[in-house]
Amino acid sequence: MSDVANQTPGWALLYPEPPQSGARRGPHIYPRSDLLTFSILFLFAAIIRIGTMKFSTVLLPLLAAPFAASEHTSNWAVLVSTSRFWFNYRHLANVLSLYRTVKRLGIPDSQIILMLPDDMACNPRNAFPGTVYNNADRALDLYGDNIEVDYRGYEVTVENFIRLMTDRVGEDMPRSKRLMTDERSNILVYMTGHGGNEFLKFQDAEEISAFDLADAFGQMWEKKRYHEILFMIDTCQANTMYSKFYSPNILATGSSEIDQSSYSHHADNDVGVAVIDRYTYYNLEFLENQVKDPTSKLTMGELFDSYDEEKIHSRPGIRYDLFAGGEQEARNRKVMDFFGNVQNVEVESRNETGWIREAGHSSIKLHKSHEQSVANVSSQQPSVENLRREGAWKVDEEQGWNKQAYGVAALIGCASIWLAGSWLESM
Template sequence: MVSKQLPVSRGRRRVSKPSQAPAKARNTQAKPSPRLPKKASKPRARPAFTRSHLSSKKLQVYVFGEGSSGELGLGPVKSTDVKSPRVNPNLAGVVSIGTGGMHAIALTADNKLLTWGINDQGTLARDTTWEEEEGSDTDGEERLNPKESTPTEVPSHYFPQGTEFVQVMAGDSATFALTKSGLVYGWGTFRDHNGVYGFTFDSKTGQRVEVQEEPMLVPGLKNITQISVGGNFALALDADGHVFAWGCGEQNELGHRLIERRRAIALLPTLVGLPKTAKIVSVHAAANHSFAIDSKGDTWTWGLNNFGQTGVHIGAGDSDATVCPPQRVPSLKGVHMKLVTGGQHHSIGITQSGECLVWGRLDGFQTGLDLSQLPLDDPSKVIVDSRGKPRILVKATSLPIPRCVYAAAGSDHNIAITTDGRAYSWGFNVTYQCGQGPDSDVEMDSDAESDGEIETPRLMNGKAIRDRKIVWAGAGGQYGMSLIFTGVMHGFLQPVAALLTVLAVLTPLATVPVVAAPAHTSNWAVLVSTSRFWFNYRHLANTLSLYRTVKRLGIPDSQILLMLPDDMACNPRNAFPGTVYSNSNRALDLYGENVEVDYRGYEVTVENFIRLLTDRWGSDADDDGGGVNVNVPSSKRLLTDEGSNILIYMTGHGGSEFLKFQDSEEISSWDLADAFAQMHEKRRYNELLFMIDTCQANTMYRHFYSPGVLATGSSEEDESSYSHHADNDVGVAVIDRWTYYVLDFLETQVTGPASEKTLGDLFDSYDFEKVHSNAGVRWDLFPGGEQAGRNRRVVDFFGNVQSVEVQQNNTRDLLELRRDLEVLRRLADEYYAAAEEEDLQRNAVVAQEDGRPGAARWSGGPVVCT
């Protein structure tokens, strides 16, 4: 969120900006009353936010821009423009930041809330009363209030013991924090054109609470998974996909029309009137308008539209135009958006494929487009003013920035980040909010003064970030911050919430004496069927077919984890006892020889699957001290490391964002996302390929957020996954269509471990006419994006990188030797000191387990059922 400029007071400098058009609320359509959500017996959407979505690393915070009101958090130093990023020693240990008009809030690794900046309406939730001692300023320079300008903890006694926070956000004059349990705390106030509007409505007294100086629970909200804050309103998304809005709705920011006599009720969360069919997965508040992305990738919008900032053409150019009720953004229909956010009068979004789109106000270079190249004679794309100058970009238009992964919008400027860690910024830059100032903060010659406006995207290349990889950004008005840490950023940082610029960057390798991470050294496969009962025969056959293929291409059984919940081969209904077939003429018995099942029957559970991925088996009695239960045999563990590529294949019955395990429990897309995040945190993979064949399969990888992951599935949301053919003698379908054609490619095109066929070749083989559903691929988390993913060889996941005979003992010896060598390399590197102990403990456990009985297996010949 970014905010409109606040009134100037107490010596705060007003900066000249593009003229602001009046914005009285005038609706372009009739508006229905807000509807109430239906009661849901069992939500299937995302669970509440967890701390696993936050960075697990303590961040260093760098600040830049204007700090005349203490918004930089540098303490009571002389007020000046910080022209280039400068470290803030007061914010060590921060994992996330939410930024407001002239204040900010940070969440630390030890669960503390820090606030700083202006405290005029209780925005800091603490007492900042201060009287400067007479004569304390010996140099005659004005000091800032140290209690406001220094980040300080919000007293913990305001919250119940054990409260754990997962997200912090701020607006112009209000501040919010989301807990792990899905509750929202808030304080401060909302403002309207007359001044203070109020923070909440007390239903007992029938009166507004104008200013809330202490944290309070926002009434009516539970099971909240995300919050987003605009200038003077807030949004919350719950686990059922419902969106709530509250605050000041003068420009229909709340998604419904306000009745004058009931305006105070707007301070209580009310359901936004989105269509019942639109299942929302993320919300994004701008200054006076909002966006919501649904599970199909469509984007909905509402609020102020005087410059077409909502993306809706109707009313664009009228000073009092709004969009209400919410409408689908026409130019984004069918475009799968990753995020959409906005400034005062413009918006910016990133697609799942990495394209950066912009629309809205043009005359301050907010969109970053070359105005001379715009089609001024096409009013469906560009609206011009009375002088024929381009004024409004109506249709979402792509910027020439390749492979974007994130973007943030300030009042009139933006920052976009690419997959290679570069940041580009453009727009209003009078106080260096684009991060484009000189490295020195001393007075400059007039020729070196700040560019008032940066017309088109320009690489951010300041000395402090020149050799560093930027992985996250937020943008705002007159000051900014950078989040910097030594390591890879994991998880989620919420969009910035106001007039700030925030950059998260990686410390350059050149400044840290590190040994390069090991290259791709091994391949592993986790193959899972989640269905029991005879009529689900095809799911077991799907899995065994993949098992046979990866063994043919060289992955040894010691590096394959096979989970089968039912023994179809010995089912009494099987007309061919001891066998499983997936081909129509029963030419190949998938169960015939050397099948090693690691988990079967009751062992195939969500808990065991998550523990397998994360290698966290500990219990109070049997934990070895490193999170590994010493009673778990090595044959049941995924003994991977940072050099391992992992193929994970799953099949069974599923729906939107869930997959059933044996009809008794479910794993959600967020469960998978968090498990992969833990794997990345523990450096358990180099690259990971996730494949899933189920109904609505592609929803299962929607919430992945860990780097190095490629994902593909058999069907889009609301689509079924179909079986390929049935065997009349067996009596059931014997394989699913998508898996059948994946196997067809692997068996006919990938002839051996030296094959040069790529994942791009495999994915291009998907054919709706054959599969009868829309198979999908997600590229954005993979290093180098789609092109790099397409160029990966199939055998980089389905084959084996080591030229060894597929025999368990020989492979085990080589794996042990490789791990020992990697540990020795890590011992020379202080940068990986935190990981050394864990790796050594793991290797010790592996050594102790040699000779220990493994899981129930059978091999060496045909199965005999007894």
């Protein structure tokens, strides 16, 4: 049999041998035929895969053109008040005011982390129990029914804040207390309270330093937890808190320079204390009066240009050097890139090369399997001939190839439907 196998022409191993006239063939093993079928299907799947990726990389970015410049797929907000006690009412109002604004502009509660160290709404000194206001006319209750506080009271600590930002939490931590960001997330970090030169007090009991904050953002960058960060802080000597930042893609702004205080805007005589700070008040004035809806095209540069030292009573600072593209690129960023919400389609074109590399490895494996199958054919010829004599399990060659052709046609049809569905879904 070995001589016969050696004399067999190459085409006989690739295609089934023609049946003898007047005889029906018994069972036969066609390893090369099966290999050919599998190779056709594999190559067809590769073409469909690559075609789909080309479709995605060319057409989907055009459909997502309004968002393509920012290259982020989600927005998150971390809003932190660090002050306890009734006389710090305005710090709670600062955070709740910004909380209402980002919710109005589209960021859902599931992507907002709200940290409130004290419950001013239920303080016995509150003349309006269960409410918090930021204006003397009390037109809007900031502490309404739909507020979701994630960290409350003594949960607001330096340790918990750093663990939140770096995701160093236990598996039992509820999702509502975690910052579930990735390398495609833009994050607004707003902090308010009492501070000094390169420190911010937490609940009048501990401090977070500018170095601590810088290292937390450094860990976030190394762990791919953000795409861009807008850091805003309203405290005395606020600008010193971002002086130690070193991680890329951070745009930072604060209410006052070193040796400057951050002042309150106005007080409510019935409440008995100041109800909002000046820096936060004028940021909110721009956001509420100018940014009407999530389609706004206003830029961060326009927001920064609205700062008036005579109104704020201190000199706000802005740090551009860490941002990719520098000052011009940072100023051109849309306000909605940080204060609003996006739901982008993430195009994974970067995986295309890797997938093709995997296809090459698969081809090598197929070639090795083919060589092994040739050896198996030679060793299995006697048993095949015996089975042929017994006449069990007869297969017609033409029907077999017809079935394979039908299978390929069905696969082409399914792929066409898939491509059409993907195109319609991306519209």
